[in-house]
Amino acid sequence: MVETFAALAEPNRFRIVELLRARPRHVNEIGERLQLNQPQVSKHLRVLKDAGLVDVEPRAQQRLYELRAQPLRQLYDWLERYRDVWDARFEELDDVIEQIKRNEGARKVEGVRAKEKSHGRRKRK
Amino acid sequence: MVETFAALAEPNRFRIVELLRARPRHVNEIGERLQLNQPQVSKHLRVLKDAGLVDVEPRAQQRLYELRAQPLRQLYDWLERYRDVWDARFEELDDVIEQIKRNEGARKVEGVRAKEKSHGRRKRK
DNA sequence: GCAATATATGCCTTGACAGACATATTCCTA
DNA sequence: TAGGAATATGTCTGTCAAGGCATATATTGC
Numbered sequence: 001m002v003e004t005f006a007a008l009a010e011p012n013r014f015r016i017v018e019l020l021r022a023r024p025r026h027v028n029e030i031g032e033r034l035q036l037n038q039p040q041v042s043k044h045l046r047v048l049k050d051a052g053l054v055d056v057e058p059r060a061q062q063r064l065y066e067l068r069a070q071p072l073r074q075l076y077d078w079l080e081r082y083r084d085v086w087d088a089r090f091e092e093l094d095d096v097i098e099q100i101k102r103n104e105g106a107r108k109v110e111g112v113r114a115k116e117k118s119h120g121r122r123k124r125k
Numbered sequence: 126m127v128e129t130f131a132a133l134a135e136p137n138r139f140r141i142v143e144l145l146r147a148r149p150r151h152v153n154e155i156g157e158r159l160q161l162n163q164p165q166v167s168k169h170l171r172v173l174k175d176a177g178l179v180d181v182e183p184r185a186q187q188r189l190y191e192l193r194a195q196p197l198r199q200l201y202d203w204l205e206r207y208r209d210v211w212d213a214r215f216e217e218l219d220d221v222i223e224q225i226k227r228n229e230g231a232r233k234v235e236g237v238r239a240k241e242k243s244h245g246r247r248k249r250k
Numbered sequence: 251g252c253a254a255t256a257t258a259t260g261c262c263t264t265g266a267c268a269g270a271c272a273t274a275t276t277c278c279t280a
Numbered sequence: 281t282a283g284g285a286a287t288a289t290g291t292c293t294g295t296c297a298a299g300g301c302a303t304a305t306a307t308t309g310c
Contacts, residue, residue, distance in 0.1 A: 001139070002133070002134060002135075002136050005130045005131075005133040005134040006130075006134040008130040008134075009130040009134040010267090010268080011127050012268085014126070014130070021206070021209075021210065026286080026287090027287060028285095028286070028287085036269095037270070038286085038287070038288090039270080039271080039287090039290095041287090042287060042288055043267095043268080043289085044268090046288085046289095058276095058277090060278065060285095061277045061285060061287075062277095062286055063287065067207075067210050069210050072207050076201075076204050079197060079201050079204065082146060084146075085146065085197060086194030086197060135298080152257060153256070153257085161299095162300070163256085163257070164259080164302095165299060165300085166257090168259090168297095168299090169298090170258095171259095172297095185256085185307065185308065186256045186307040186308065187307095188257065
């Protein structure tokens with residue numbers, strides 16, 4: 001779990017993962033798309049592989065890297081244990097209220113709303 | 126997103142988050158539970174706070190730290206964009222098959238199963 | 251106001267890691 | 281089999297962050 005986080009905590013590695021979401025790619029393709037030197041790409045891919053986030057498939061002298069589901073699924077499972085946190089608590093709402101109190105006005109509240117958009121309480125089950 | 130990962134990538138910080146899942150705690154309580162020096166706890170909490178993962182509430186001279194939902198929800202949303210990865214692909218199964226081929230036997234497969242438990246293909250919708 | 255408690259901050263050292271660059275390795279093809 | 285393409289690895293350097301320790305800050309009750 002922590003290893004997954006560590007792998008994704010590096011901006012360029014995160015970008016690589018995002019890129020691989022669409023489809024598998026080989027090393028040079030990644031380097032070109034993300035404007036990274038080839039050795040750097042290889043090293044990042046190594047870390048991702050060690051973390052189990054990608055898999056390699058040799059294609060002649062190229063290597064096709066593809067995302068692996070397992071760590072993502074594991075992350076998903078981990079997050080579900082935190083369901084209670086965002087089902088039960090209302091600190092988002094509290095934030096807005098506090099913001100209003102702090103600013104004694106409604107001007108800034110707009111900003112908060114914008115920042116929090118797409119995080120509206122989600123109904124489930 | 127990356128900042129969230131970075132915050133959770135540190136083992137002790139991860140433990141703190143896990144601890145706060147049950148309920149809010151104050152600094153010393155965390156330090157005792159996790160066997161960490163007080164300054165270290167404060168510093169980790171600072172990082173978590175900067176990442177938006179926790180919130181503080183002063184209680185006399187103590188500070189009550191509690192989990193915030195927003196980054197976790199955001200992480201959850203991010204992961205859902207990867208649904209396709211684990212709905213469409215079957216590399217987990219491929220792994221097992223490959224493992225069998227590599228070991229020319231069924232002994233090791235048990236281990237794989239154990240490692241992959243609780244990640245069974247989830248039906249949805 | 252002062253001691254005591256709870257927490258935050260500053261400084262220092264050390265280890266890890268990302269990037270740049272050079273070079274090794276592997277595999278294909280002519 | 282030599283050469284070239286694709287990728288991996290090694291070395292070096294600079295940066296950053298975690299832990300340990302000392303100290304500052306804040307809040308309470310006396």
